[in-house]
Amino acid sequence: MVTDRLLRTPRIVELRLRPIGAPMRYWPGQYVMLGDAEAGVPARSYSIANAPRPDGEVVLQVTRQGDGLTSAWVHERLQPGAGVKLSGPYGTFIGDPSVETPVLCMAAGSGLAPILALTEAALRRGYRDQVTLLFSGRATDDLYDAGLMAWWQARHRNFRYRPTLTGTPPAGWTGLVGRIPALLPTLFQDLARHSVFVAGSPQFVEDCLRAAKALGARSEFVHSEGFFPQYPPITPPPGQLLALSG
Numbered sequence: 001m002v003t004d005r006l007l008r009t010p011r012i013v014e015l016r017l018r019p020i021g022a023p024m025r026y027w028p029g030q031y032v033m034l035g036d037a038e039a040g041v042p043a044r045s046y047s048i049a050n051a052p053r054p055d056g057e058v059v060l061q062v063t064r065q066g067d068g069l070t071s072a073w074v075h076e077r078l079q080p081g082a083g084v085k086l087s088g089p090y091g092t093f094i095g096d097p098s099v100e101t102p103v104l105c106m107a108a109g110s111g112l113a114p115i116l117a118l119t120e121a122a123l124r125r126g127y128r129d130q131v132t133l134l135f136s137g138r139a140t141d142d143l144y145d146a147g148l149m150a151w152w153q154a155r156h157r158n159f160r161y162r163p164t165l166t167g168t169p170p171a172g173w174t175g176l177v178g179r180i181p182a183l184l185p186t187l188f189q190d191l192a193r194h195s196v197f198v199a200g201s202p203q204f205v206e207d208c209l210r211a212a213k214a215l216g217a218r219s220e221f222v223h224s225e226g227f228f229p230q231y232p233p234i235t236p237p238p239g240q241l242l243a244l245s246g
């Protein structure tokens, strides 16, 4: 059931969902499918934005995509108190808890969701190596969860949050300016020892991966989640079906 709904940026709604029955078991970084088949809303993938909790609460962060069917339904119609069906968990965008390396996370938009779950889980279990999170937005309004980032940074000396703006920064901005792939060589000399996690639009992920690999990031330590669009199942028009059966 939807227990809360918050507008996190002008384009991202956060849903908080609690199970009526047993909590779903999942690994941080995994995603679920959400939709409403009866209302004609196709099920789409959404990454879980929190590490597992005893009450089973699952947080999703959904970006409105132009004329997108499911994201419009989430933004316009889904309200607290509504019952929803999730399927899952799915996906292999998960960190190996036994690996101790410096970590570099890169995200843009709601690509932050699975990175939040992975980071929360790692910090909670006392991860000791350096964890750097680069988060890209066009304007400061896009950089949601800045308060949580400040708190993690104050509480965990090994966590570093580096926001960057791709648009014109406001007066007094002290963060980075520019796209992550272009900034990467100015921030890191060598990523050969790093575990790298990237999530966001397919183009963002591709550009970041290319930049990370150029700095020596090793394939076996590189994990990515591209938010590829999923089109509704294609049903042939009735005329075509008749022609096939005839």
Ligand SMILES: Cc1cc2nc3c(=O)[nH]c(=O)nc-3n(C[C@H](O)[C@H](O)[C@H](O)COP(=O)(O)OP(=O)(O)OC[C@H]3O[C@@H](n4cnc5c(N)ncnc54)[C@H](O)[C@@H]3O)c2cc1C
Residues within 6 Å of the ligand: 031, 044, 045, 046, 047, 048, 061, 062, 063, 064, 065, 066, 067, 068, 069, 070, 071, 072, 091, 110, 111, 113, 114, 201, 225, 226, 227, 228, 229, 230, 231, 232
């Ligand atoms: C593994 C995985 C995890 C994902 N996690 C998240 C998440 O945590 N949060 C989130 O908001 N989305 C996430 N997505 C994307 C999500 O599943 C949907 O694709 C997205 O919400 C659009 O669905 P829709 O039904 O609204 O749009 P559709 O009806 O499928 O598409 C409508 C229009 O929007 C365009 N479009 C669709 N998706 C995108 C996109 N991602 N970028 C640019 N244009 C697009 C289409 O080309 C089309 O023109 C994830 C995708 C994958 C594969």
